[in-house]
Amino acid sequence: MTDNEQPVGPFAIRQSDKRxxxxxxxxxxxxxxxxxxxxxxxxxxxxxxNWREASTLEAMPWLPVGIFKHLRLASVPDEEIIRExxxxxxxxxxxxxxLLDRETAAAQTxxxxxxxxxxxxxxxxxxxxxxxxxxxxxxxxxxxxxAAVLGFGNFGRHxxxxxxxxxxxxxxxxxxxxxxxxxxxxxxxxxxxxxxRDLVQALRARGERLAFPSGSLLLHGGGWKRxxxxxxxxxxxxxxVADALGIQQVHxxxxxxxxxxxxxxxxxxxxxxTPDYAEVIVRDPITLSPMPMGETGVIQLLSELPRSYPGxxxxxxxxxxxxGEDDCPCGRMxxxxxxxxxxxxxxxxxxxxxxxx
Amino acid sequence: xxLILPSRGDGDAxxxxxxxxxxxxxxxxxSTLAFLAEFSARLLQxxxxxxxxxxxxxxxxxxxxxxxxxxxxxxxxxxNGVLRPRGLVFxxxxxxxxxxxxxxxxxxxxxxxxxxxxxxRRDNAHRATLLKLLGDTLAAHPQIAACNAVVxxxxxxxxxAALSARCDLRVVxxxxxxxxxxxxxxxxxxxxxxxxxxxxSWALINAEAVTAADDDTLARLASAFHxxxxxxxxxxxxxxxxxxxxxxxxxxxxxxTRFWNAVGEELLxxxxxxxxxxxxxxxxxxxxAAAIAEIxxxxxxxxxxxxxxxxxxxxxxxxxxxGYGLFYEVSRDTLAETRELFAAPDQTVxxxxxxxxxxxxxxxxxxxxxxxxxxPIGDALRFGDYWDGQDLLMAFSxxxxxx
Numbered sequence: 001m002t003d004n005e006q007p008v009g010p011f012a013i014r015q016s017d018k019r020x021x022x023x024x025x026x027x028x029x030x031x032x033x034x035x036x037x038x039x040x041x042x043x044x045x046x047x048x049x050n051w052r053e054a055s056t057l058e059a060m061p062w063l064p065v066g067i068f069k070h071l072r073l074a075s076v077p078d079e080e081i082i083r084e085x086x087x088x089x090x091x092x093x094x095x096x097x098x099l100l101d102r103e104t105a106a107a108q109t110x111x112x113x114x115x116x117x118x119x120x121x122x123x124x125x126x127x128x129x130x131x132x133x134x135x136x137x138x139x140x141x142x143x144x145x146x147a148a149v150l151g152f153g154n155f156g157r158h159x160x161x162x163x164x165x166x167x168x169x170x171x172x173x174x175x176x177x178x179x180x181x182x183x184x185x186x187x188x189x190x191x192x193x194x195x196x197r198d199l200v201q202a203l204r205a206r207g208e209r210l211a212f213p214s215g216s217l218l219l220h221g222g223g224w225k226r227x228x229x230x231x232x233x234x235x236x237x238x239x240x241v242a243d244a245l246g247i248q249q250v251h252x253x254x255x256x257x258x259x260x261x262x263x264x265x266x267x268x269x270x271x272x273x274t275p276d277y278a279e280v281i282v283r284d285p286i287t288l289s290p291m292p293m294g295e296t297g298v299i300q301l302l303s304e305l306p307r308s309y310p311g312x313x314x315x316x317x318x319x320x321x322x323x324g325e326d327d328c329p330c331g332r333m334x335x336x337x338x339x340x341x342x343x344x345x346x347x348x349x350x351x352x353x354x355x356x357x
Numbered sequence: 358x359x360l361i362l363p364s365r366g367d368g369d370a371x372x373x374x375x376x377x378x379x380x381x382x383x384x385x386x387x388s389t390l391a392f393l394a395e396f397s398a399r400l401l402q403x404x405x406x407x408x409x410x411x412x413x414x415x416x417x418x419x420x421x422x423x424x425x426x427x428x429x430x431x432x433x434x435x436x437n438g439v440l441r442p443r444g445l446v447f448x449x450x451x452x453x454x455x456x457x458x459x460x461x462x463x464x465x466x467x468x469x470x471x472x473x474x475x476x477x478r479r480d481n482a483h484r485a486t487l488l489k490l491l492g493d494t495l496a497a498h499p500q501i502a503a504c505n506a507v508v509x510x511x512x513x514x515x516x517x518a519a520l521s522a523r524c525d526l527r528v529v530x531x532x533x534x535x536x537x538x539x540x541x542x543x544x545x546x547x548x549x550x551x552x553x554x555x556x557x558s559w560a561l562i563n564a565e566a567v568t569a570a571d572d573d574t575l576a577r578l579a580s581a582f583h584x585x586x587x588x589x590x591x592x593x594x595x596x597x598x599x600x601x602x603x604x605x606x607x608x609x610x611x612x613x614t615r616f617w618n619a620v621g622e623e624l625l626x627x628x629x630x631x632x633x634x635x636x637x638x639x640x641x642x643x644x645x646a647a648a649i650a651e652i653x654x655x656x657x658x659x660x661x662x663x664x665x666x667x668x669x670x671x672x673x674x675x676x677x678x679x680g681y682g683l684f685y686e687v688s689r690d691t692l693a694e695t696r697e698l699f700a701a702p703d704q705t706v707x708x709x710x711x712x713x714x715x716x717x718x719x720x721x722x723x724x725x726x727x728x729x730x731x732x733p734i735g736d737a738l739r740f741g742d743y744w745d746g747q748d749l750l751m752a753f754s755x756x757x758x759x760x
Contacts, residue, residue: 040646041642043648064637064644069641071648286636288631346590348590
């Protein structure tokens with residue numbers, strides 16, 4: 001992908017043009033991974049035998065996203081790998097391993113920048129990171145949370161962490177941040193559940209309400225599972241954020257460590273938007289056939305960014321629906337998405353596990 | 358540590374454990390037989406547990422007639438003296454299969470032992486009903502209640518070490534990791550240990566017998582296979598994960614079509630519905646298998662059951678198996694050519710279309726530790742007093758020789 005092939009904006013391409021453009025790029029990626037990643041080639045030959053004939057996005061071969069928890073898949077020589085992302089997700093204790101070379105990492109960073117600045121504007125804002133201050137100091141491989149903070153950190157300046165190493169709210173640090181940047185809009189960033197539990201709820205518990213400067217924006221992602229368990233939905237989340245922080249502009253995003261960069265960001269109309277570099281297909285959870293718009297099924301994500309690992313077409317374990325195409329009131333082109341959560345974990349029935357749940 | 362059973366006024370786990378030493382039972386004690394008879398009757402009458410075939414089987418297994426058979430066998434075992442209880446037995450039960458802790462516990466109880474049973478806190482579908490039934494039965498049999506303690510505690514080595522230190526026999530069910538972990542916790546010098554680590558199992562089918570079978574036989578075979586493979590979501594040690602076909606390639610192809618069609622019809626007949634989460638697990642397992650071995654997809658990726666043709670069922674493929682209706686299919690021309698497929702972790706071979714003499718001769722040729730049970734398809738999950746190559750009546754007893 002070179003610069004002159006980049007579209008003007010991250011949500012600029014109409015659906016009809018986008019599909020043809022993506023198809024060619026994704027087919028080329030399939031061939032690239034097939035040629036350079038032996039296990040991937042074996043999986044295609046065995047389980048997706050007619051992959052060469054795929055003439056639509058729907059017919060493209062995919063990998064189940066869980067495969068990255070079991071296999072180390074790279075389509076570039078080891079010496080070109082500069083970063084390994086790890087993500088535990090929410091199901092099970094195994095971590096996904098995602099291998100990045102310079103080119104893929106750069107493409108991810110660039111894509112993310114275009115998407116985020118579409119919502120946030122180009123200026124770098126003072127940034128409050130709702131996570132523990134030592135997040136980026138520990139461990140060799142980068143956790144998904146660490147990777148997200150690094151990636152999104154590019155859109156801020158004067159990064160301040162809101163939480164102590166034990167995830168306790170560092171109210172003094174937050175108040176000092178607010179005192180210093182009292183008259184310009186700031187960016188607050190964090191994982192959905194961490195923002196909820198360790199900032200919003202922690203403030204409530206202390207009977208504190210903060211007044212962030214007007215125009216400030218909260219960007220959060222990472223999944224709703226733990227909030228759904230507590231029966232907190234997006235509206236309640238936004239109301240609670242407005243109440244506790246005085247922030248009106250709240251944007252959720254949907255994305256995963258296995259496809260960093262091509263995230264789906266929530267617009268002013270409350271829909272998640274597919275960027276120009278990506279596509280979403282919703283499939284029947286049992287037959288895996290593509291489903292009509294509006295129907296709920298498992299989400300398949302296509303992205304033109306993954307080049308160092310075969311993650312350009314992934315069948316996720318997330319449930320959602322395509323809401324529309326080129327028709328969001330916010331004016332962004334492409335498909336809009338609703339994400340409802342995850343497939344429930346399959347019940348374990350074996351006799352070989354005495355470990356307490 | 359929480360005392361789950363029996364229910365005590367003070368709920369004091371420690372007091373219950375300390376009280377165990379003061380009580381004695383004989384093997385096949387009249388009080389034990391009365392307790393088990395009531396347990397079996399209550400279980401078989403319980404409407405809530407009817408939908409759990411493994412618990413119905415449990416109730417059936419401990420009915421008085423079956424216990425009489427065990428008693429006679431126990432008596433015969435003591436031909437050179439007497440069988441005495443081991444003493445205090447500490448059972449570590451698996452998290453996912455409720456019935457197992459009851460088999461282990463009650464067989465040990467029958468042999469006259471006092472028991473400490475550690476169960477997981479995981480909430481299974483019928484767990485609460487089963488525990489209540491056990492609690493009610495124990496309440497009516499105070500002598501049995503005084504000899505037993507069912508406890509739950511979070512993984513805690515000091516507790517496991519304390520319980521191990523007071524036992525005469527430790528029984529560890531469930532998983533190589535758990536077995537390895539408990540082996541690092543010392544036992545008293547005179548205590549012994551019985552372990553049940555990870556095992557895997559096969560179905561073994563004579564292709565010609567399938568092509569020759571009439572429709573009724575085939576339907577019964579499919580129903581029996583369904584019980585073996587689907588009751589525990591194919592995750593029990595005894596559930597067949599690989600199907601070994603014996604015959605010429607044309608015969609096998611024909612037999613496979615017939616057999617899997619019949620299994621499909623059986624699933625329909627039972628109104629079993631495919632599950633999206635299970636499919637997601639199968640997809641990952643199939644892709645793992647494709648990456649590590651030469652496989653061929655028999656059918657489609659979204660098929661349930663999902664079938665993968667392979668040359669062998671390697672340790673790696675065993676590790677990548679998820680259950681939930683994923684079958685590796687291996688073909689060989691003759692039974693003699695199947696030997697090298699088997700390995701130490703293999704537990705059960707559930708067969709169709711072979712006679713006993715043929716199987717007995719074949720079993721003599723298997724590698725040292727491989728295969729502990731060869732049973733007809735349909736009996737794979739049936740618990741037995743011989744398990745993993747151990748005679749449990751013997752293992753739960755001490756043979757005192759009288760010359």
